[in-house]
Amino acid sequence: MxxxxxxxxxxxxxxxxxxxxxxxxxxxxxxxxxxxxxxxxxxxxxxxxxxxxxxxxxxxxxxxxxxxxxxxxxxxxxxxxxxxxxxxxxxxxxxxxxxxxxxxxxxxxxxxxxxxxxxxxxxxxxxxxxxxxxxxxxxxxxxxxxxxxxxxxxxxxxxxxxxxxxxxxxxxxxxxxxxxxxxxxxxxxxxxxxxxxxxxxxxxxxxxxxxxxxxxxxxxxxxxxxxxxxxxxxxxxxxxxxxxxxxxxxxxxxxxxxxxxxxxxxxxxxxxxxxxxxxxxxxxxxxxxxxxxxxxxxxxxxxxxxxxxxxxxxxxxxxxxxxxxxxxxxxxxxxxxxIKALEQLRTNKETALGYANKFTKQLHPYEGKQYELIIDILDNEATELYFEVRTSKTETTLITYNTKEQKVTFDRSENSQLPTPVEGTTRTTYLDTPLTQLQMFIDTSSIEIFCNNGERVMTSRIFTDASATGIKTSTESGQVYLRFTKYDLKGDAE
CATH class of the missing domain: 2.115.10.20 (Glycosyl hydrolase domain; family 43)
Structure with missing residues (x-):
């Protein structure tokens, strides 16, 4: 620069x-x-x-x-x-x-x-x-x-x-x-x-x-x-x-x-x-x-x-x-x-309900760059859960949940570009209660993650290329029963 x-x-x-x-x-x-x-x-x-x-x-x-x-x-x-x-x-x-x-x-x-x-x-x-x-x-x-x-x-x-x-x-x-x-x-x-x-x-x-x-x-x-x-x-x-x-x-x-x-x-x-x-x-x-x-x-x-x-x-x-x-x-x-008023930005609601496991790398075909994603964990028998957003063949943004430790880790190491200097490429928080919900607000170059209805929050900038629009989930072992609700979001800044 x-x-x-x-x-x-x-x-x-x-x-x-x-x-x-x-x-x-x-x-x-x-x-x-x-x-x-x-x-x-x-x-x-x-x-x-x-x-x-x-x-x-x-x-x-x-x-x-x-x-x-x-x-x-x-x-x-x-x-x-x-x-x-x-x-x-x-x-x-x-x-x-x-x-x-x-x-x-x-x-x-x-x-x-x-x-x-x-x-x-x-x-x-x-x-x-x-x-x-x-x-x-x-x-x-x-x-x-x-x-x-x-x-x-x-x-x-x-x-x-x-x-x-x-x-x-x-x-x-x-x-x-x-x-x-x-x-x-x-x-x-x-x-x-x-x-x-x-x-x-x-x-x-x-x-x-x-x-x-x-x-x-x-x-x-x-x-x-x-x-x-x-x-x-x-x-x-x-x-x-x-x-x-x-x-x-x-x-x-x-x-x-x-x-x-x-x-x-x-x-x-x-x-x-x-x-x-x-x-x-x-x-x-x-x-x-x-x-x-x-x-x-x-x-x-x-x-x-x-x-x-x-x-x-x-x-x-x-x-x-x-x-x-x-x-x-x-x-x-x-x-x-x-704030509840953000619901005014919601368009094009999509929902999915089903199981994910080690072999199921994609639960649903949703894609997007600006959206709200609510993931409800209805039954969890997995050791670790993996949620990927803004993902493509070459890059991804990863949220991991370790069931035993009740640990949520955000990982942007596979974004195409990263801010500098930054200590490491992951951030971690420990929950007071088992993870039952993730609510994510994803904009063109940011993500805000609300765990368990606001118990913890993780906010980060993400810099991926235009092809990184996929949403995936999988587990390390065992399976998890999930409900996905996705809304496209349309705001004034466009």
Missing amino acids: AQWTNEARYQKYEDVDQSTLDALTEKVNQSEYRQTFHIQPTTGLLNDPNGLIYFNGTYYISHQWFPLGPVHGLKYWYTYTSKDLVHFDAVGPTLKPDTKDDSHGVYSGSAFEYHGHLYYMYTANHRDEDWNRISTQHIAKVSKDGEITKFPKPVIGAPPFGYTQHFRDPKVYVKDDVYYAFIAAQNIDKQGRILQYRSTDIVNWEFQGEVKTNLDDFGFMWECPDYFNLNGYDVLLFCPQGIEAEEERFKNIYQSGYIMGQYDINQMTMNHADFHELDYGFDFYAPQTFLDEHGQRILIGWMGLPEVDYPSDVDGWAHCLTIPRVLTIEEGNLRQRP
């Missing part, structure tokens, strides 16, 4: 001539890896979801955006609106790097309502002459017609004493008319932390202190915090960087997960269980949550990772957002399920 200078990375979208932008757009549109029912960048690079909110009957979904190429550079917020979280209308770039404080990027943040109006709180990134980072926290008001008015100065002008300029990603939480901001930080000992601020007027913010957990030495930076209460449990999401792999855990370059328990917001003390990964696939990071119109807690993540090159990069774009997921806590366990 071409080398990008700082000058190229930090040129403004508005300063690039239209013919260059048109050529880039055409190149992106011709990419064989473009998705059909996921939010993806019009051009360039998409990363963290930002400003997620249901406000006055409309959903607002933004993402970090560098328009000019598949690299991290001068960031904008690109915004969509929706009535159902399935069909989206592009608003375009909303928050822009147009002040001194955010001259080197409008970084991540969140949305909230205050006195009947919509506001964003975000991190402004500035670099001085020596390229030192200066991070400040800002607020912008969104008018009814979508016009953005930034407050004239930072509401938090610097990190507190004892913390570095890695100070970003404010998530606003409201309780009893008090506004709290949870901000990702790094202390001077190079340890990740979450800081808490409070305000009653959204202009003056008081630093209250550090969120106290039992994770004292757990990575060099914690990004993208999110705090909420769900079904009587307090949940703190964050993305720790610098965690060493432990057997099948923490194998991605950076992690994304949560701790759950009880949080005393006044004492800033979190009594919690272990840190759990949110997703066990290759490509999931920087998730954020919000409440939908029904009061459900919805999660959307970035389907990608920093510091990884993807095959779509050569086409001038990178990454997408995950499908929206409903979070619940059941019997003390966090579950993620695809």
